[in-house]
Amino acid sequence: MEVPQDETFREERERFALRWNCEDCALFDEQERCVHGFPTHRHRRSRYLDPSAPILICKEFDLL
Numbered sequence: 001m002e003v004p005q006d007e008t009f010r011e012e013r014e015r016f017a018l019r020w021n022c023e024d025c026a027l028f029d030e031q032e033r034c035v036h037g038f039p040t041h042r043h044r045r046s047r048y049l050d051p052s053a054p055i056l057i058c059k060e061f062d063l064l
């Protein structure tokens with residue numbers, strides 16, 4: 001499920017150092033692929049440089 005970003009999310013992301021991107025996931029390998037074979041483009045950190053990008057958290061995310 002995608003959730004729209006808002007100012008509260010952006011402020012709390014910084015304040016609580018939230019982690020949900022592939023770059024912070026134990027399943028992201030050195031070739032920048034998901035070892036489970038999932039597409040990564042909607043979970044990568046760079047996607048959220050766009051403040052209008054909806055939030056989509058991967059159900060397989062495994063914090064490093």
Ligand code: SF4
Nearest residue numbers: 022025027034058060
């Ligand atoms: S499990 Fe999800 S968050 Fe982790 S690397 Fe794969 S696609 Fe990214």
